[in-house]
Amino acid sequence: xxxxxxxxxxxxxxxxxxxxxxxxxxxxxxxxxxxxxxxxxxxxxxxxxxxxxxxxxxxxxxxxxxxxxxxxxxxxxxxxxxxxxxxxxxxxxxxxxxxxxxxxxxxxxxxxxxxxxxxxxxxxxxxxxxxxxxxxxxxxxxxxxxxxxxxxxxxxxxxxxxxxxxxxxxxxxxxxxxxxxxxxxxxxxxxxxxxxxxxxxxxxxxxxxxxxxxxxxxxxxxxxxxxxxxxxxxxxxxxxxxxxxxxxxxxxxxxxxxxxxxxxxxxxxxxxxxxxxxxxxxxxxxxxxxxxxxxxxxxxxxxxxxxxxxxxxxxxxxxxxxxxxxxxxxxxxxxxxxxxxxxxxxxxxxxxxxx
Amino acid sequence: xxxxxxxxxxxxxxxxxxxxxxxxxxxxxxxxxxxxxxxxxxxxxxxxxxxxxxxxxxxxxxxxxxxxxxxxxxxxxxxxxxxxxxxxxxxxxxxxxxxxxxxxxxxxxxxxxxxxxxxxxxxxxxxxxxxxxxxxxxxxxxxxxxxxxxxxxxxxxxxxxxxxxxxxxxxxxxxxxxxxxxxxxxxxxxxxxxxxxxxxxxxxxxxxxxxxxxxxxxxxxxxxxxxxxxxxxxxxxxxxxxxxxxxxxxxxxxxxxxxxxxxxxxxxxxxxxxxxxxxxxxxxxxxxxxxxxxxxxxx
Numbered sequence: 001x002x003x004x005x006x007x008x009x010x011x012x013x014x015x016x017x018x019x020x021x022x023x024x025x026x027x028x029x030x031x032x033x034x035x036x037x038x039x040x041x042x043x044x045x046x047x048x049x050x051x052x053x054x055x056x057x058x059x060x061x062x063x064x065x066x067x068x069x070x071x072x073x074x075x076x077x078x079x080x081x082x083x084x085x086x087x088x089x090x091x092x093x094x095x096x097x098x099x100x101x102x103x104x105x106x107x108x109x110x111x112x113x114x115x116x117x118x119x120x121x122x123x124x125x126x127x128x129x130x131x132x133x134x135x136x137x138x139x140x141x142x143x144x145x146x147x148x149x150x151x152x153x154x155x156x157x158x159x160x161x162x163x164x165x166x167x168x169x170x171x172x173x174x175x176x177x178x179x180x181x182x183x184x185x186x187x188x189x190x191x192x193x194x195x196x197x198x199x200x201x202x203x204x205x206x207x208x209x210x211x212x213x214x215x216x217x218x219x220x221x222x223x224x225x226x227x228x229x230x231x232x233x234x235x236x237x238x239x240x241x242x243x244x245x246x247x248x249x250x251x252x253x254x255x256x257x258x259x260x261x262x263x264x265x266x267x268x269x270x271x272x273x274x275x276x277x278x279x280x281x282x283x284x285x286x287x288x289x290x291x292x293x294x295x296x297x298x299x300x301x302x303x304x305x306x307x308x309x310x311x312x313x314x315x316x317x318x319x320x321x322x323x324x325x326x327x328x329x330x331x332x333x334x335x336x337x338x339x340x341x342x343x344x345x346x347x348x349x350x351x352x353x354x355x
Numbered sequence: 356x357x358x359x360x361x362x363x364x365x366x367x368x369x370x371x372x373x374x375x376x377x378x379x380x381x382x383x384x385x386x387x388x389x390x391x392x393x394x395x396x397x398x399x400x401x402x403x404x405x406x407x408x409x410x411x412x413x414x415x416x417x418x419x420x421x422x423x424x425x426x427x428x429x430x431x432x433x434x435x436x437x438x439x440x441x442x443x444x445x446x447x448x449x450x451x452x453x454x455x456x457x458x459x460x461x462x463x464x465x466x467x468x469x470x471x472x473x474x475x476x477x478x479x480x481x482x483x484x485x486x487x488x489x490x491x492x493x494x495x496x497x498x499x500x501x502x503x504x505x506x507x508x509x510x511x512x513x514x515x516x517x518x519x520x521x522x523x524x525x526x527x528x529x530x531x532x533x534x535x536x537x538x539x540x541x542x543x544x545x546x547x548x549x550x551x552x553x554x555x556x557x558x559x560x561x562x563x564x565x566x567x568x569x570x571x572x573x574x575x576x577x578x579x580x581x582x583x584x585x586x587x588x589x590x591x592x593x594x595x596x597x598x599x600x601x602x603x604x605x606x607x608x609x610x611x612x613x614x615x616x617x618x619x620x621x622x623x624x625x626x627x628x629x630x631x632x633x634x635x636x637x638x639x640x641x642x643x644x645x646x647x648x649x650x651x652x653x654x
Binding site for chain 2: 069073075077121122125126128129130132133134136137138140141144147148262265266269273312313315316317318319320322323324325326327330331334
């Protein structure tokens, strides 16, 4: 998997901007594609596939948040609320009009983008901490609205049942079937983000992040790009919300609380701000962490504690571990898992000639 | 409006003012830290919760009188704030704003987990010697704990205002807040004042924890008080003590009026909703708040 290059031979900008700069990258991608398409569904247990499905959904959401926070530098603490907008839009379309997935998913994303752009309007005037608090307000306002307006939330318990997506006449009911569905959208989101960030729009977003006044002076319409970042990010969030609704079979506002917004922020911090690969790492890490804690305590906690005590312990240990990891990464490795991965890769790139 | 009686309105207003001054106390902890160190404490609510737990645990479990609990809460929170400043916040000096926000969010999560592990999941109570029979003041009927809470809050707000305006330490702290470099050049030990600001934040949180804990109850939900701090400080201005007071009163009154008049119309819950709507409006019109300092940005 590790290729070695002997120098830089690029002679055009196109070559420099290519998605796969080296043949080895193309081979790695092919290997990964084969692995996820064939090895995973054939070899993994249903439990593992279920967790992997959650990771795939989180990848879509984390990519969206990273476009906003990592690439554009606009802090948002209301990502989960935008997911819930997508989820309820799609759930209403599916339950009332029997919309197929190829309408429900873009509609959920589009609606979330509209709402996201609206709550992004304050970003014209405020930034940093103030913006974070404004998005926190968005989180509560959206949550309250969905919970209290029965036309949106469908009455009892504010939850709406949805039927599984139908692809080519086949309803995707099991987790294994859903896996391919989610894999497709996760791959689509990764490709779209990779292409977005190396485009004109992506460079404008990075300029806004680095110094928005300077960006405005060199002719970037700051407000438009900030709003665009909010809209794009919320579109991803909306799609992730719809996917999660399909995964659960039900849309419920309790699944999109403030703690989920914080989970997504943790994903991109731990994975690496402003990095596509980092979003994937972070999404996997934060999704698997609670499961890993639970399994670890179940298997090894029994040596010291009773079964009941462990069950009480698990959610709290999880909270502490989660918080400490965020702080640890912020202090020790601010660029996150992506940086660690790059360090390892760079080491092996010229291996065995490293010192 | 069908039957708006003045009695009803005045009860709502009085309640709003009392609760609002208790919000102001919690917001003061936030403002103190922001003013001196430019750090944003998203864990303010958890600080309050922790202070409440400490007081309840000392008084309840160890069987000590109530003032020992308050004292223990204050000492414990000072120690905790010192440690956190040293271990978590100091390495993040000069880093982008999201780093500090996320660090305190992480801190909030750690504190919430630790509180349950250390003090158990049960609901605890703090009993202050204030009695429970309602207090009659003309047409108003007010719970005594709210009056005591408001009184203590106002005393401390006044004390901190004096501290910042007149005392040597307070003036030095304002200098640090204004410009760290100039303060250093004037021979002020900036790091010491950062620690001091966090310690004061700890004291205020401990008091807030005792008062709110006595009024509601001490459990995990106490941390939710911290969420109300954001509308308060945005309304008043992030770096203004007077702003914290006025913002607290406005939020207290607004949420009580909405609970009185809007709740019957939409079926409850507006209390947690109206302050945030108010806040978004303020952010769009006047982001620096009523008394905050406008920051001029240069490239």
